[in-house]
Amino acid sequence: MDRPDVLENMTEIRRREMEAARDILGVTQEWLGYVDSGWPEGDPKPPLPEGCFGLVPTEEAAVPLARLIRGIRPHVLTTYDENGGYPHPDHIACHLVSMAAYRMAADPEADLGEDAGEPWQVLKVYYSHGFNRPKAQAIHDKMTELGLESPWAERLKEWKPDPEHDRRITTKVPCAEYFGVRDQALIAHATQIDPDGHFFKVPLEVQQEVWPYEDFELVESHVQTTLPEDDLFAGLRDRVTG
Known part of the structure; x- marks a missing residue:
């Protein structure tokens, strides 16, 4: 994908990719005008490019999203944790x-x-924890049991167990x-x-x-709920539909 024709038209290509992903998922999506910061590499890492999302003051960058929240009026918000x-x-x-x-909002x-x-008022806010060590370890162990090469083998050698962080997970959605x-x-x-x-190294059926x-991880809630949960809308369904 480093071909000149791709690099010259990256903005349009990325928009088409997002449209394709959106259609596959069957969701709606809005562009808010942020500019990709890229992944800085090197030691020391180079400064982020001027005008990118990572350099926009938080309160300024939050305005378009706050306006969107008021327009859509969601009951649940998911985002990254403080480590991204x-x-x-x-x-x-x-x-x-x-x-x-x-x-x-x-x-x-x-x-x-x-x-x-x-x-x-969004009623519940969650951090997504798609990458966590217990999950990686469980998948690694199963791949090893099946005699398959685990993509987590090297990473797990450096990834020290952190029970306190693992306990942050409150909600496991089947x-x-x-x-x-x-x-x-x-x-x-x-x-x-x-x-x-x-x-994609781990077969779908193994996952x-x-x-x-x-x-x-449930981090904000304005409704009563019981932890652990298996539903992001726990505590909301009767309130919203009743």
Whole structure:
């Protein structure tokens, strides 16, 4: 994907990839005008490019998202944790901006510009924990048992157990039947995802057997719920539909 014709048209190609992924998932999506920060490499790492998402002040970057929250009026918001899942500058910015927008959307005093809509309180906020050591270890152990090469072997040697972090996971949503759709949507981002890469070394049926969940951490809730959960809408369904 490093061909000159791809690099010259990356913006349009990435938009088409997002459209394809969106159609596969059957969801809606909005562009908010942020510019990709890229993944800085080197020692020391180079500065981020001027004007990129990772350098926009949080309160400024949060305004478009807060306006969108008021427009869509969601009951649940998911985002990255404070480490970005892994420390990509845009993932960390996404965490900061999401949490700021969550608060601004509910604040009647927030300056969101004209026609921003009425304040809206998102009722539950979750951090996604798609990468966690217990999951990686369970998949690694199963791959080893089956005599298959584990893509987690080297990473686990350096990834020290952290029970305190593992306990942050409050919500495990069973969704194994959707893993295939998830993977198709991921592969649609062809300029970023290698279908023969790390993400796809583990057979789908192994993932579905060993770890048939997506993992989340409930960090804000304005409704009563009981932990652990298996549903992001736990405590909401009767309130919203009743």
